[in-house]
Amino acid sequence: MENYKQKEILLASSDFYVPNSTITDETNFEWDIKGNNLLDEKLKIWFNGSPLYVKECKISVWGNLLIRFSNNDFLEIFVDTSDYVKCWILSDFQKKEEWIVTGLGYEFQCPED
Secondary structure (H helix, E strand, O other), X not given: OOOOOOOOXXXXXXXXXXXXXXXXXXXXXXXXXXXXXXXXXXXXXXXXXXXOOEEEEEEOOOOOEEEEEOOOOEXXXXXXXXXXXXXXXXXXXXXOXXXXXXXXXXXXXXXXX
């Protein structure tokens, strides 16, 4: 058997709808309050106050996105639809430009001059 380092999913978008580990009564769980959900809890642990920067970014011909960070963790975003649904957006907030990826491809939007 080969030695390998097992990978794990550290956080996922569905964690947004799960209570954090300190909430014991789920009947009144409000997922949209900052800090209440598992995603907020996991993000706080992941960032841990350490500087984190992007080392590498790749976009496949299908629009899937891979971002590798300085701690060697990575973020993968997959296009999971075949119609005009926004899967992810890359924004330049200063120029107010957006590169939008959908199930039908991508489009570039910028303000009119």
